[in-house]
Amino acid sequence: MRSDSRLSRMLHALIHMDRLAGAATSEVLADMLSTNAVVVRRTMAGLRDQGLVRSEKGHGGGWALARPLDQISLLDIYQALGEPQLFAIGPSTDNPTCLVEQAVNAELGAALATVRGQLLDHFAKVSLGDLARQFDEKLKQGGHLPPHLQGMQRLDGL
Template sequence: MQLDARLSRTLHLLIHLARADGPITSEEAARMLGTHAVVVRRDMAGLREAGHVQSVKGHGGGWTLSRPLDQISMLDIYEALGEPRLFSLGPATVAPDCLVEQAVNASMATALDDARVLLLTHLRGVSLADIAADFDKRLCERS
């Protein structure tokens, strides 16, 4: 099963947008992320609707941040992307009348709900400025 990397890819792009001297086009972003410009535009459209980025068409146009990094959390971006599925695990539905399947599914549902709450709480607590600061630290350590 292929992982959904939209959140990671979008966070990556937003840190680059914050460091760019001007707008970044969808084509430039796509080359940077190893994807297609249409994918970038689709993902960024939700961020534009949420007020995190803006775009300008035409020569010299592209994507820019609308808000400072410290005002955007990982959760904000996750939500702007349409809240992609967090886990590949899920309940079985082969025998819905089977009491064993019901017990297993109830136990899994509790575990997945707990994990979802924990993950979303973490995403809420990490700003894009935190990620950028971690990048800066790693860059200094590499030098």
């Protein structure tokens, strides 16, 4: 099973959007993410519904942040995406009659629930602003600009 990259992609996209002067079209974001504009709209729709980003049609339209990066946590994004399945492993039957299987499901389910809680707690504590600052660090330490940032305005932090 190929892994779900929606969370990763939205983090990537939103940080870029913060760096851009105006609204970013789905097409531009799709290029940044090496994907398709429809995939961008589809994925971004959840964030819009949760008030994290805004979209505008027509000339000069596109996507823009609805709040500062520091006021958006990784958990906000994860939840806006509909809390996609975290684990690739799971029980074979959800409500087994076999007591052995019930014991297995209980143990495994509890273990997964615990680490899920830990991960989401962490997501709640990390903001997109934190990630953006980590990017700025990388840049200072001799990183080169990616193609889609070269010759761009409002590259704050440089």
